[in-house]
Amino acid sequence: MLKSLKIAVITIALSIIGLSANAATLDDVQAxxxxxxxxxxxxxxxxxxxxxxxxxxxxxxxxxxxxxxxxGDGEKVKFVPSTGKTRFTLLNSGEGDILFRNxxxxxxxxxxxxxxxxxxxxxxxxxxxxxxxxxxxxxxxxNGASVCIQTGTTTELNLADxxxxxxxxxxxxxxxxxxEGIANYSGNRCDVYTTDASGLASTRAALDDPSAHTILPEIxxxxxxxxxxxxxxxxxxxxxxxxVNAIISAEELGxxxxxVGELCAAAxxxxxxxxxxxxxGDAGSWIGLDSKWAVRAIEQVGNYGEIFERHIGxxxxxxxxxxxxxxxxxxxxxxxxxxx
Amino acid sequence: xxxxxYKPGEHPNLPPPSNTVGPIAWVRANLLSxxxxxxxxxxxxxxxxxxxxxxxxxxxxxxxxxxxxRDECRAKAxxxxxxxxxxxxxxxxxxxxPADERWRIDLxxxxxxxxxxxxxxxxxxxxxxxxxxxxxxxxxxxxxxxxGFGLTPVGTDEFGGFMLTLVxxxxxxxxxxxxxxxxxxxxxxxxxxxxxxxIWFIEFFRGVPLITLLFVASTMLNYFLPAGTTFDLLLRVxxxxxxxASAYMAEVIRGGLQALPRGQYEAADxxxxxxxxxxxxxxxxQALKISIPGIVNTFxxxxxxxxxxxxxxxxxxxxxxxxxxxxxxWTGLSNEMYLFVxxxxxxxxxxxxxxxxxxxKKLATGYER
Numbered sequence: 287m288l289k290s291l292k293i294a295v296i297t298i299a300l301s302i303i304g305l306s307a308n309a310a311t312l313d314d315v316q317a318x319x320x321x322x323x324x325x326x327x328x329x330x331x332x333x334x335x336x337x338x339x340x341x342x343x344x345x346x347x348x349x350x351x352x353x354x355x356x357x358g359d360g361e362k363v364k365f366v367p368s369t370g371k372t373r374f375t376l377l378n379s380g381e382g383d384i385l386f387r388n389x390x391x392x393x394x395x396x397x398x399x400x401x402x403x404x405x406x407x408x409x410x411x412x413x414x415x416x417x418x419x420x421x422x423x424x425x426x427x428x429n430g431a432s433v434c435i436q437t438g439t440t441t442e443l444n445l446a447d448x449x450x451x452x453x454x455x456x457x458x459x460x461x462x463x464x465x466e467g468i469a470n471y472s473g474n475r476c477d478v479y480t481t482d483a484s485g486l487a488s489t490r491a492a493l494d495d496p497s498a499h500t501i502l503p504e505i506x507x508x509x510x511x512x513x514x515x516x517x518x519x520x521x522x523x524x525x526x527x528x529x530v531n532a533i534i535s536a537e538e539l540g541x542x543x544x545x546v547g548e549l550c551a552a553a554x555x556x557x558x559x560x561x562x563x564x565x566x567g568d569a570g571s572w573i574g575l576d577s578k579w580a581v582r583a584i585e586q587v588g589n590y591g592e593i594f595e596r597h598i599g600x601x602x603x604x605x606x607x608x609x610x611x612x613x614x615x616x617x618x619x620x621x622x623x624x625x626x
Numbered sequence: 627x628x629x630x631x632y633k634p635g636e637h638p639n640l641p642p643p644s645n646t647v648g649p650i651a652w653v654r655a656n657l658l659s660x661x662x663x664x665x666x667x668x669x670x671x672x673x674x675x676x677x678x679x680x681x682x683x684x685x686x687x688x689x690x691x692x693x694x695x696r697d698e699c700r701a702k703a704x705x706x707x708x709x710x711x712x713x714x715x716x717x718x719x720x721x722x723x724p725a726d727e728r729w730r731i732d733l734x735x736x737x738x739x740x741x742x743x744x745x746x747x748x749x750x751x752x753x754x755x756x757x758x759x760x761x762x763x764x765x766x767x768x769x770x771x772x773x774g775f776g777l778t779p780v781g782t783d784e785f786g787g788f789m790l791t792l793v794x795x796x797x798x799x800x801x802x803x804x805x806x807x808x809x810x811x812x813x814x815x816x817x818x819x820x821x822x823x824x825i826w827f828i829e830f831f832r833g834v835p836l837i838t839l840l841f842v843a844s845t846m847l848n849y850f851l852p853a854g855t856t857f858d859l860l861l862r863v864x865x866x867x868x869x870x871a872s873a874y875m876a877e878v879i880r881g882g883l884q885a886l887p888r889g890q891y892e893a894a895d896x897x898x899x900x901x902x903x904x905x906x907x908x909x910x911x912q913a914l915k916i917s918i919p920g921i922v923n924t925f926x927x928x929x930x931x932x933x934x935x936x937x938x939x940x941x942x943x944x945x946x947x948x949x950x951x952x953x954x955x956w957t958g959l960s961n962e963m964y965l966f967v968x969x970x971x972x973x974x975x976x977x978x979x980x981x982x983x984x985x986x987k988k989l990a991t992g993y994e995r
Contacts, residue, residue: 328952339722367939375845465951469960492957603954
């Protein structure tokens with residue numbers, strides 16, 4: 287009796303926790319057939335569900351690109367929405383395999399929170415949105431202003447640094463999400479809204495009368511935004527890193543979702559394109575994937591330029607210019623390491 | 627001459643004096659009876675005059691009900707943009723549930739109503755069979771929502787919107803009441819271990835904020851469990867919400883138990899009834915009746931607390947709304963979204979509140995004055 291009870295207890299315990307070896311993330315993802323990607327709960331242009339519940343946006347497309355490379359299908363992504371505070375815990379606890387959540391790369395996050403950052407996919411900087419009626423033309427005149435600020439973000443720290451360095455004081459109005467920021471700012475509960483300049487552009491566009499608001503010229507911080515994975519699985523980090531590099535390189539090499547099938551059908555004259563296509567060398571096998579990993583990613587979501595144009599470029603409501611995010615050949619600082 | 631024409635006892639009932647009946651008298655008695663009341667009435671009328679026309683104007687008269695984006699709404703009307711809610715209605719209702727399978731949620735909802743009817747209404751026809759069905763309902767609902775056994779499986783990560791609120795709310799309410807009763811009885815038990823366990827359980831879950839419990843459920847648990855463990859997130863949330871509500875429920879019911887006169891317990895004992903029989907037949911029916919307002923209070927609190935799941939990345943109606951506002955087509959329409967979600971919660975909570983009143987009236991035997 288006691289023995290059978292013991293066996294029953296062990297069986298139940300094992301079936302609850304699921305017997306699983308400490309496998310590599312790549313194997314886990316492929317066994318599961320789904321990539322768990324940590325995204326924001328909603329930021330215009332970067333990640334938001336459409337009316338059918340399908341996630342869409344700049345960050346979302348990078349998730350899909352990784353899924354396309356690893357699983358062959360960019361739709362096989364489970365999105366894990368997170369707030370600024372919960373994102374790293376979700377990644378580190380294993381709820382997410384990879385994170386694309388307009389996240390600034392910093393030393394403390396990289397080393398102290400034990401993350402491995404993927405190449406930067408968006409160069410941003412922190413700015414200030416104010417009402418024109420305030421009659422202010424520079425951030426140095428903001429002494430004593432109340433500022434809406436998202437908690438748990440680098441912008442919170444930058445803001446404190448900037449005001450301290452300039453000997454000014456401010457009154458923080460703490461908020462949790464960008465949407466809350468818009469509501470608080472438009473409800474006059476703060477004089478200033480500060481976040482990354484890309485976010486400010488979309489916030490301003492969402493206000494009732496955008497022309498009554500202006501973004502101050504000062505950019506007070508560097509915000510290199512990129513994806514991240516947790517420490518401890520270098521192969522998985524390499525996959526993330528090289529998928530991002532492949533997306534950026536594709537634009538530089540003129541490979542897009544429209545012509546990737548044609549260019550990659552057979553080895554051509556350009557060795558760089560051939561290596562990207564997997565028709566020359568075996569780059570895929572170095573990261574544990576097949577030779578068509580990059581082709582699938584580009585086919586299904588497009589190259590960097592296409593992703594940018596689709597979600598945040600000049601023809602979208604956000605109307606962001608490429609600026610720093612142009613290829614290095616066009617005066618920007620996007621400079622992907624070569625695939626070879 | 628007419629005055630004296632009636633014989634004693636045959637005087638007809640005369641109408642009341644005209645200044646004590648009718649609308650004018652009502653206004654004088656209720657609105658203008660004293661200087662303070664006059665001031666309050668004037669202020670209230672002015673307040674309503676300021677609020678109501680502006681609200682009607684915004685919500686209906688100057689509102690746009692169709693349109694493809696916020697800009698189209700703005701071009702048509704200056705008020706609310708209900709087209710946003712219209713386009714997102716399915717997302718608000720079904721969350722991320724696959725479109726082809728949404729009939730399963732509709733069916734589950736209908737069955738929920740069928741199962742609730744005999745539970746809530748004691749004169750329901752075929753009540754006995756209805757109660758059998760109500761007991762089977764959680765399994766039927768689980769099968770319909772999750773799939774398997776012939777239906778396409780759907781992961782709980784695709785749950786969202788009102789449907790998620792109902793799943794968490796109904797599960798929490800259904801299980802927290804019995805667990806709460808057990809804990810309340812346990813806390814009064816003479817058995818040391820049972821009593822100590824109940825007290826610790828109740829004090830622990832009442833002493834920790836729900837947000838903390840949810841956070842532990844969603845992230846910390848993975849640190850403690852072996853790597854690679856998959857333990858469904860929604861299931862963890864359901865367990866935490868239920869335990870949290872049970873602790874509160876236990877204290878509410880303990881209040882009811884303590885309100886009973888000592889004589890009731892002694893009477894039950896002197897009848898020779900065993901513990902469970904006396905509880906079932908004598909103590910609990912009275913204690914629960916006294917506790918109804920507190921119990922429903924806890925239910926409503928639990929139901930509204932379900933919105934906290936946004937912290938751990940589950941998208942309830944508020945979460946869906948916030949994410950929808952991040953769609954570049956619709957950004958900035960937070961008033962419409964919050965109003966819509968508020969109406970949903972009001973209907974649910976007001977319904978529960980009215981039902982508890984009905985139940986109190988029905989069970990009020992003897993104490994009514």
